[in-house]
Structures are given as C-alpha cells and as structure tokens.
Amino acid sequence: MFSPSVKEQAMIACGRRCCLCHKFCGVGMECNHITPEAKGGPNTFYNCIPLCFDCHAEVGHYSNEHPKGIKFTPEELRQHRDRWYKFIETGIVLTTSDYADLDRKLFFRLLDILGGSPRMLHFKDHDYGSSYSRNIEESVLKFLYEAELPETEFLTLPMEAAFSDFKSAIRNYRKAGGGRIWWETDGWAGIPREWLKGDEQSKKRFWDAVEIMNSTASNVWSAYARFIGEARRLLNVEIKA
Numbered sequence: 001m002f003s004p005s006v007k008e009q010a011m012i013a014c015g016r017r018c019c020l021c022h023k024f025c026g027v028g029m030e031c032n033h034i035t036p037e038a039k040g041g042p043n044t045f046y047n048c049i050p051l052c053f054d055c056h057a058e059v060g061h062y063s064n065e066h067p068k069g070i071k072f073t074p075e076e077l078r079q080h081r082d083r084w085y086k087f088i089e090t091g092i093v094l095t096t097s098d099y100a101d102l103d104r105k106l107f108f109r110l111l112d113i114l115g116g117s118p119r120m121l122h123f124k125d126h127d128y129g130s131s132y133s134r135n136i137e138e139s140v141l142k143f144l145y146e147a148e149l150p151e152t153e154f155l156t157l158p159m160e161a162a163f164s165d166f167k168s169a170i171r172n173y174r175k176a177g178g179g180r181i182w183w184e185t186d187g188w189a190g191i192p193r194e195w196l197k198g199d200e201q202s203k204k205r206f207w208d209a210v211e212i213m214n215s216t217a218s219n220v221w222s223a224y225a226r227f228i229g230e231a232r233r234l235l236n237v238e239i240k241a
Contacts, residue, residue: 002031002043010050015161018052019077019084020059022164030056034077049081087157099155104235106154110163113143117228117239123173124221128213131190134183140170162223162230169216169223176216180209 002010010031017024031048035041051059059072114120115135122136146152147167154160183189191213195206231237 002048006043006045006048007031009045010048013085013088014050014081015088016050017084017088017161017164018055019049019081020051020055021167022084022160023052023168024161024165025052028053032056032059032077034074034081049077087160090157100235103154103156103159104237106152107159107231107235107237110143110146110152111239113139113146114224115139120221120224123217123224126217127210128191128217129207129210131184131188131193134187134189137177137181137183137189140174144170144174156234158230159234162227166220166223166227169220173213173216173220176212180213 011029015024016026016029018029030051030053032051033041033043034047034049037043041047059077119136119139122132126132144167147163147170154163180191181189182192191206191209193206195202195209228239232239
C-alpha cells in the first residue's frame with residue numbers, strides 16, 4: 001500500500017487527473033501499482049500511476065488465462081504517466097511552434113463532427129420532454145468514436161484538460177440516455193411518450209427521465225462552452241456560426 005506522502009506527491013504531479021483518460025477526478029482516484037505488489041512491485045512514487053476508477057478497473061481487467069485485446073504493460077503505463085506529469089508541469093508537450101497548428105486542425109475536425117455551435121445549442125435549449133432530430137445522437141456517437149482514437153489528443157495542457165472534461169460530459173450523457181432515449185423510425189429520437197399514457201409509475205418514469213436528460217445535456221453544454229473558450233484563448237481560432 002502506498003504511503004500518504006506518496007499518494008499526495010502523485011496527486012500533485014497529476015493535477016488530480018487520470019494519467020490515461022486525463023479527466024478531472026477530484027477525490028475519485030486510485031493509486032495503481034505499475035508493477036503489481038504480487039510481483040514484487042514497491043510502494044514507491046516511481047511505481048505509482050494515478051488513475052480514475054474506470055481506467056483503474058480497465059488496467060486490472062486483463063486475464064492472461066483468457067487473453068482478449070492488448071494488455072497494458074508496465075512500461076506503457078509508466079510512459080503514459082510520465083508524459084502526463086510533464087503535461088502538468090510544463091503545459092505543453094512540444095516546444096516548437098507546430099503544436100498550435102496541430103491543435104487547431106484537431107479542434108476544427110472535432111467541431112465539424114459535432115456540427116458546430118448551432119447544433120450544440122440543442123444541449124443548452126432543448127427540453128427533453130419532446131422529441132428531437134436523431135442527427136444529434138448520431139453526431140455524439142461519431143464524436144465519441146473519434147475521441148477514442150490515439151491521435152485525438154491536444155498538445156497543450158489546458159486544451160487537453162478541457163477536451164477530457166468535454167468527453168466525460170458526453171459519455172455521461174450517453175450513459176444517461178441508455179434505456180431513456182429511443183430512436184424512432186422517422187428520424188427522430190426522444191423519451192417514449194407512451195410512458196405518459198401508462199399508470200402513475202410509468203408517468204413518473206417519463207418525468208424522471210426528462211429531468212435526468214435535461215441535467216446531463218446542460219452539463220454537456222457547459223463543458224462544450226469551456227472547450228470553445230480555451231480554443232479561442234489558446235489557439236486564437238474564430239468560431240463561425
């Protein structure tokens with residue numbers, strides 16, 4: 001078990017963000033052994049990688065008895081950690097002027113997938129008590145697919161942090177929509193209004209779903225606004241309506 005001083009040192013070094021997915025975690029973090037204790041891994045700062053609960057479970061999930069996928073190696077984890085620590089310490093990974101151009105290209109690619117601010121206004125203004133275009137959900141799915149690609153990473157700390165928080169808000173929105181948002185055959189999506197025709201429990205289910213979706217959608221908009229704000233401030237981009 002890591003000592004309190006090692007944990008504190010690790011939390012400062014990572015900025016309380018996961019060293020794999022980079023989302024802000026607050027108190028929801030684990031200090032994982034890069035080389036497991038069972039294999040002689042020491043309880044030292046060098047052998048510690050701070051992870052969110054999801055990534056901690058993912059790292060420990062691989063089974064040698066039933067191999068599927070690609071296992072995280074100790075060296076890979078150490079490099080992920082060291083690169084993120086450098087991110088926190090310096091604010092950038094590259095020291096040349098090229099990083100801003102790379103980040104601008106990535107930013108506009110993601111913005112194009114999302115449909116820009118006009119489409120994203122849906123998350124700010126829409127009341128989930130009514131249906132909406134299925135294009136919204138399709139854009140979200142495309143964005144999440146693109147966001148998981150290894151090359152989809154910003155090279156400046158504030159942009160990568162804002163992007164990670166935005167991804168987290170989108171994932172939470174999709175998770176909340178599971179079992180609540182139904183895709184209709186005519187190009188629309190929404191919470192089934194059939195629930196309002198049922199008993200009191202069914203009606204409550206509908207209005208509870210509306211409240212949850214409105215809340216998670218609002219969080220998406222807030223994270224998107226911060227993402228856009230960082231891009232304008234750091235990358236000097238002009239966002240056209």
